[in-house]
Amino acid sequence: MAVLRESPWYQEILKEGEQRGEQRGEQRGKELGRIEMALEIKFREEGLQLMSEIADISDLDKLKAIQRGIMTLNTLDGVRTLIQNVKFT
Numbered sequence: 001m002a003v004l005r006e007s008p009w010y011q012e013i014l015k016e017g018e019q020r021g022e023q024r025g026e027q028r029g030k031e032l033g034r035i036e037m038a039l040e041i042k043f044r045e046e047g048l049q050l051m052s053e054i055a056d057i058s059d060l061d062k063l064k065a066i067q068r069g070i071m072t073l074n075t076l077d078g079v080r081t082l083i084q085n086v087k088f089t
Helices: 002-006 008-048 060-072 076-087
Strands: none
Touching (some): 008 060, 008 076
């Protein structure tokens, strides 16, 4: 196993995996920032209270669905329901 870890191929695969993880983390951070801004603009301080629940979500597609929902829903209750639905699907 030690020989495998020292292999250039293994090192390259490891490096690519780390880069992908960093990119996904950056994308997630940007998406969370967009959601936070949308909540603040549309629902003010009360909307920002939902961020602690949203921050637990790591799936980018789910975060994008929440962001789209914030733009189309007109009530915080609607956004809360969306978050719950997204988290458990």
